Amino acid sequence: MAEETKAFPSHCSYFSSHCLCFCFYCFSHHLFCNPLDFSEYSFTISSETPPHIAATSLALSEYAEGEPSAPKLEVKVLERGNSLKVNWIKQDDGGSPIKHYLVRYKAKHVSEWKPEIRMPQNSEYTTLSGLDWNTEYEVYVVAENQQGKSEPGVVSFRTASDPTTIPATLGCRCVSCSLAALLLSMLALLCLS
Structure with missing residues (x-):
């Protein structure tokens, strides 16, 4: 030197x-x-x-200011099954306050990333919704300060296999019609026997 x-x-x-x-x-x-x-x-x-x-x-x-450390990520699949909550835990900010977080995600089997999401400095999570069913995704979160960007925090997850179905209620017309048709079929079967 x-x-x-x-x-x-x-x-x-x-x-x-x-x-x-x-x-x-x-x-x-x-x-x-x-x-x-x-x-x-x-x-x-x-x-x-x-x-x-x-x-x-x-x-x-x-010690001069530098880029922040990669945030730690945690994932929670939400009730709908194709929505996800991504939490990040701030690590070392490199001596300079975090300006914002940049979130990128994509299905693992495709090469194109979804549009980048910019989250404010005090945010701790984002929700990704409308994801494809039974698909593996990867999420990258980067912290950025005045000196530059961190390495990405990376996490992978898979959405639910099947869409969640809402059971029909007994008061629904289609259930009543199906029940009536079933009863008529059973009555006809008894009469023919």
Whole structure:
């Protein structure tokens, strides 16, 4: 790794016959105004004029903001069977607040993704509905902050095998007609026997 020499403003350091002073405010301000990544900075102070000061080194570490970690996902198939609730649990935000979550999903056997869903920063779930029956899906959720996007949180699930049927009630006309036809058929069978 190449070393870089930084020149600080002249007010940052001064020499006297007794000491060398260095402005740590300017150095730390430089670190926080120019974050690149997790970095370790070091500098050496020495004097070339009398009185000579032995070289002194100092190392500072800085954690700069980065992309967030992938959210953890949990899935719950809803009562209808072809709807799904996807919950995400926020992980490390990388030192910068989450701006929003991006949700993508598709059936595993197709290559085309459904349109991306953008959810607000304080959201914790989304509901996917109108899914195909008996189909395996995959869902990706990405957290995004000022520094960039996380790796996706990924989960797979399968919708219910058959559509949920609603049983007919006894007051329904079709049930009454079917019951009457059955009784007439049984009566005719008894008469013919």
